[in-house]
Amino acid sequence: MEGLPHQIVAGIATGGIYASVALALVMIYQATHHVNFAQGEMATFSTYIALTLIQAGLPYWVAFVVTVAVSFVIGVVVERVLLRPMHDAPVLAHVGIFIGLLLVISNLSGWIFDYTVKAFPTPFDTGAPMLGGLVSGHELGSTAVTLAVLTLVYLFFRHTSLGLAMRAAAYNPVSARLVGIRVGWMLALGWGLAAAIGAVAGIMVAPVVFLEPNMMLGILLYAFAGALLGGIDNPAGAVAGGFAVGIIENIGGAYLVGTELKLTLALAIIIAVLLFKPSGLFGRVVVSRV
Amino acid sequence: MAALLEAEGLTAGYGATAVLHGLDFAVEERGVTALLGANGAGKTTTLRAVSGMVRTGGSIRFAGERLDGLATEEIARRGVAHVPDGRGTFMELTVEENMRLGAYTRSDRAEVEADFERVFGYFPRLRQRFRQQAGTLSGGEQQMLAISRALLLRPRLLLLDEPSFGLAPLVVQEIFAIMRRIREEQGVGILLVEQNASLALDFADRAYLLETGRIVVSGPAADIRQDESVRRSYLGY
Numbered sequence: 001m002e003g004l005p006h007q008i009v010a011g012i013a014t015g016g017i018y019a020s021v022a023l024a025l026v027m028i029y030q031a032t033h034h035v036n037f038a039q040g041e042m043a044t045f046s047t048y049i050a051l052t053l054i055q056a057g058l059p060y061w062v063a064f065v066v067t068v069a070v071s072f073v074i075g076v077v078v079e080r081v082l083l084r085p086m087h088d089a090p091v092l093a094h095v096g097i098f099i100g101l102l103l104v105i106s107n108l109s110g111w112i113f114d115y116t117v118k119a120f121p122t123p124f125d126t127g128a129p130m131l132g133g134l135v136s137g138h139e140l141g142s143t144a145v146t147l148a149v150l151t152l153v154y155l156f157f158r159h160t161s162l163g164l165a166m167r168a169a170a171y172n173p174v175s176a177r178l179v180g181i182r183v184g185w186m187l188a189l190g191w192g193l194a195a196a197i198g199a200v201a202g203i204m205v206a207p208v209v210f211l212e213p214n215m216m217l218g219i220l221l222y223a224f225a226g227a228l229l230g231g232i233d234n235p236a237g238a239v240a241g242g243f244a245v246g247i248i249e250n251i252g253g254a255y256l257v258g259t260e261l262k263l264t265l266a267l268a269i270i271i272a273v274l275l276f277k278p279s280g281l282f283g284r285v286v287v288s289r290v
Numbered sequence: 291m292a293a294l295l296e297a298e299g300l301t302a303g304y305g306a307t308a309v310l311h312g313l314d315f316a317v318e319e320r321g322v323t324a325l326l327g328a329n330g331a332g333k334t335t336t337l338r339a340v341s342g343m344v345r346t347g348g349s350i351r352f353a354g355e356r357l358d359g360l361a362t363e364e365i366a367r368r369g370v371a372h373v374p375d376g377r378g379t380f381m382e383l384t385v386e387e388n389m390r391l392g393a394y395t396r397s398d399r400a401e402v403e404a405d406f407e408r409v410f411g412y413f414p415r416l417r418q419r420f421r422q423q424a425g426t427l428s429g430g431e432q433q434m435l436a437i438s439r440a441l442l443l444r445p446r447l448l449l450l451d452e453p454s455f456g457l458a459p460l461v462v463q464e465i466f467a468i469m470r471r472i473r474e475e476q477g478v479g480i481l482l483v484e485q486n487a488s489l490a491l492d493f494a495d496r497a498y499l500l501e502t503g504r505i506v507v508s509g510p511a512a513d514i515r516q517d518e519s520v521r522r523s524y525l526g527y
Contacts (some may be wrong), residue, residue, distance in 0.1 A: 161394060168380055168391050175378035178341065179443060180366035180395035 006134055007250045013139035014208075014222075016146030020201040020224035021216070021244040023153065024194035026235050029172040031190050032083075034094045035224070035232075040216030042078075043198035045105050046071040047206045047215065048113045051120060051198070060123045063270035064203060068196045071241020076196025079188040109213040118204035142204035149200050150239055153193070166190060217265055222249060225258075225269040231283020241280065245269060292354070294319045294479040295340070295447055299348035302339040304331075309335045311503045312348065316496075317447065322473060322480040324490040324511060326525065327500035333483040334375050336500070337449045340481065341365055353446065367395050371445035375452055377436040381425030385416055388424050388435055392442030400443065409438040412468045417519045430461035435437040437469070441476065448472075448480045454489060462486070466493060491515045499524050 007185035021039060028036045046067055053063035078101070086097060124141030169176040171185035176183050199271040202216060209215055222245050230241025245266065273280060300313040317323040325333045339346045350357040357365050366372070371392075372457050380388050389409070393402045410417045413434040419427060424435060433453055440448055440526045453469070454462040463465035466489060473480060484490035491497055491511045499507035499520070507520050514520055 147476060161390065164383075164387055165394055167389075168383065168394075171382050172378065172380050174343070175374070175380060176391070177343075177362035178366055178372045178374060178378060179391045179439065180363050181391070182363050 003254060004251070007254050008247055009135045010139060011250035012243060013135070013143045013246070014205075014250065015226075015243035016143045016150075016240075017201045017205045017219060018226045018246050019239040019242025020146050020149060020197050020204075021219060021228040022230070023150065023235055023236040024197045024201075025223060025227050026238040027197075028192050028231060029227075029232050030235070031166075031187055031206050032087075034091070034098070036101075036194070037095075037098040037220070038105055039194065039198055040220030040223075041102050041105040041109070041213075042071070042074065043202035044211075044213060044216045045109050046074075046195070046199035046203035047120070047211055048109055051118065051211060052113070054121060060121065064200075067203065068081050068199050071199035072192040072196040073175075075192040076188045078195075079191035083187075083191070084184065106213050113213075115213060119210040120203075120211045122207040125154045128205075131162030138207055142208075145200065145204055149197060153197065154236075162189075184281045219265075221263065221266045221270075222246070225266040225273075228270055228273045228280055231280030233284055234280065234282045237280055237282030240282065249257075291307065292319075293351075294321070294353060295315060295481065296351045297336075297340070297348065298351075300339055300350060301347040302335050302344045304344060309344075309503050310339065313498075313500075313503075313505055315498050315508070317479045318496070320473070320477050320479055321496060322482060322494040324484060324494035324497040325500060326487050326490060326497055330502070331500040332503040333500055334429050334451055335503075336481055337372060337374075337451050337481065340449060341370065364441065369444070369446040370449065371440035371443040371447070372449040373433075373436045373451060373453065375455065377432050378439075379421070379424045379427070379432050383424055385419045385422055385424050385435060385507070387395050388439055389442055390503070392439035393444075393451075393480065396442075396444065405442055405444065409441055412441075412472065414436055429459050430465070433457060433461075433465060437465070437472075441472065441478075445478055448478050449478060450482045450484075452485060453484055454484060454486050462489070469493065471483060471525075479504070480518045487521075488515075 021043065024039050025035055028034065049070055050063050050067040050268045053066055054060060054179045058204060082101065083276070086093060122138045122141070123135035157167060165181045166189060173183045205219060206215065218286055223242060226242035227238040227243040229244060230237030230239065232238065248264055248269070250264055252265045253259050257265065295317040297313055300310055301308060302310040303507060313336060315323065325336055327333055335344060338344045340363045342357065342358065342360050346358050348358070348484050350386055352368060352370060355368065379509060380391065389406065393405065396402055415431055416434060416438060418447055419431060424432065451463055470493065472478065482494060494511040497509070497511045497514050498505050507514060507524065
């Protein structure tokens with residue numbers, strides 16, 4: 001098992017991607033109690049925007065920042081236009097909207113940017129392995145970027161008054177309105193933030209898995225498994241769960257089930273969590289009296 | 291003097307069920323108006339109607355401006371602070387965060403810090419509990435936190451929904467004593483809903499008695515307190 005350290009490090013790198021997408025899922029779940037199945041497709045679309053900008057000649061990091069900003073706006077618009085009128089609708093109507101959104105955005109990606117698999121550039125040195133050959137330059141760089149994003153999100157929610165207002169709106173929308181918080185806009189901001197985080201994840205994972213319209217499908221499944229594992233109502237737990245799933249996936253893929261069956265691990269985790277610990281490892285157990 | 295809050299023909303309901311059937315009432319500038327009545331009379335709904343939390347008809351004027359039809363958050367931003375039934379504590383957040391949220395709409399940072407000190411003057415216990423999760427507070431402390439959160443909005447009108455609910459008599463005494471101070475020092479008008487009629491009539495200068503969504507008695511609190519027949523038939527003491 002001399003490859004084990006490498007599998008773990010590689011697991012942390014992909015885990016960072018899952019953690020980001022898991023965080024995006026949890027942010028929307030906390031505020032609305034819905035899982036946005038289209039989160040991955042929105043991230044893929046963002047990644048196409050980044051590629052287009054880079055091919056148009058923009059420097060990588062400029063394209064990165066512009067893409068994240070544009071994705072934020074797209075997230076806000078999707079919430080305002082599609083979800084806002086639905087906010088009193090039953091759960092199934094939301095599921096319908098999310099699946100519809102998933103299909104529409106996926107096909108939109110294929111229609112605008114075509115369905116061929118595309119290589120995506122990385123700003124990090126891929127040639128030279130780092131840390132004694134343990135990790136590639138891209139793995140190290142993308143881990144650093146995802147960790148930076150997660151830290152920024154944490155600081156935003158902990159230490160800014162807007163972050164506090166967004167948390168308040170998610171926990172207790174009625175009281176939030178009574179102190180003058182525009183709860184509807186907080187939801188839209190949450191969508192924007194989730195889309196922006198997803199965009200970063202998409203850009204960071206595209207050099208590894210290559211860009212095509214369904215790029216994020218498997219990743220969303222792993223991220224969902226991570227979110228459930230950590231606790232779907234706990235952002236920090238979801239991030240930890242995302243990293244854990246990344247490591248489990250890599251080790252399991254290498255020694256247990258082989259690369260072809262890796263995705264079933266996500267399903268196994270989802271089922272195991274729902275069966276044995278539905279609130280996740282760090283989630284709150286909500287008991288309601290009837 | 292024009293009233294701070296004036297409702298005319300106020301109706302409200304949930305879904306197809308009408309709960310209020312045309313109320314006329316007022317709160318004077320710096321005055322205390324009490325809404326009394328049995329369970330289900332529509333007291334809480336009246337406060338919710340003022341805050342835009344239920345569908346309403348008729349008109350509500352606040353400082354000369356129409357409130358009806360506005361969203362709850364916009365009404366709060368105009369200076370109406372509502373301490374709801376159940377106190378509306380953000381249980382997952384700390385006492386400090388709860389208080390910061392009260393001042394969320396304000397940009398006068400120095401004044402907000404001064405108001406924090408003022409509120410600690412009323413409720414010293416909140417200073418001790420400052421970093422604690424609000425869900426761990428006792429009922430009385432949560433009520434103090436709810437009033438503090440409302441005061442930090444720097445409201446012109448305070449809506450209080452049963453501040454005595456579920457609290458020990460001594461704690462209720464303490465809270466009402468502080469509310470008297472708040473009323474004198476903060477220059478705020480108060481619309482008070484209260485089950486404990488004798489407590490409310492001592493505190494208020496005007497009172498309205500609600501029965502199944504209609505006002506059946508209204509007048510100066512002192513007169514209602516002295517009216518034996520009203521007391522016996524409606525207030526039960």
